[in-house]
Amino acid sequence: MDRRTAQRSHILAIARRHFLARGYAATTMSAIAADVGGSKATLWNHFKSKDDLFAELVKTDTEGIHAEALVILDREGETFEILCTFAETYITAISTPAALRLQRQAAAVIERIAIGRLLNDRLVGVVETRLANFFATRMAMGALRRSDPGRAAQLTIALCLGLDPRRLFRPAEAAGIPPRARAQFVLAVLKDLYTHRELQAKEEDDE
CATH class of the missing domain: 1.10.357.10 (Tetracycline Repressor, domain 2)
Structure with missing residues (x-):
């Protein structure tokens, strides 16, 4: 698995915890970025919005x-x-x-x-x-x-x-x-x- 793919999988794993524990509305990109570590740019590099991130999570998990x-x-x-x-x-x-x-x-x-x-x-x-x-x-x-x-x-x-x-x-x-x-x-x-x-x-x- 290359570095970018591994990083994307890591983001999805953390996002999954946030969405399932807090719900879509209460989950923020800032909170996910903080758990991912590094700069917020890392998260935005992979997903341009919370909607995109959630849609990708649904796609992956189903x-x-x-x-x-x-x-x-x-x-x-x-x-x-x-x-x-x-x-x-x-x-x-x-x-x-x-x-x-x-x-x-x-x-x-x-x-x-x-x-x-x-x-x-x-x-x-x-x-x-x-x-x-x-x-x-x-x-x-x-x-x-x-x-x-x-x-x-x-x-x-x-x-x-x-x-x-x-x-x-x-x-x-x-x-x-x-x-x-x-x-x-x-x-x-x-x-x-x-x-x-x-x-x-x-x-x-x-x-």
Whole structure:
């Protein structure tokens, strides 16, 4: 890592502490510069404003938040088992205290800073595209009832993000509904909607 890159990473690490502990409004570039050390020019050399610094932090911290979950969609195996594992992994990733704090801080300033599209692309867009491809492939294989794969992807993400609305209204450290239990609910909804009707009827008769 060259000196400039290392310095930029150091600034982002310190800025992250300030933003998550104090919030966007109460964080100042002066306070960050003081913690970084050296002159204020060092900070301004990398970021021309607090908005730019915060946007870069959001971009950096959301780059890999769903990486582990997306890998699961490339696995071979039973379709609903894959979807259940994906849902649990994705819910776990977006529900950590650090991830929740970042989402809340970003939501609080979304009208001031042009990060709305960035957040959507990073937290939702990439996942939606990969999920839609997964649903399209599995529907073509006959593993799922044919429907609109894009809508199936949107529904899955909505269930993962919104199943426990308390996640945005309680301390970030509070566990809420465990990811495994939430994933099982997501799976139940998807099974109801995308299992072949004749197979679903047979399973209900067997019960």
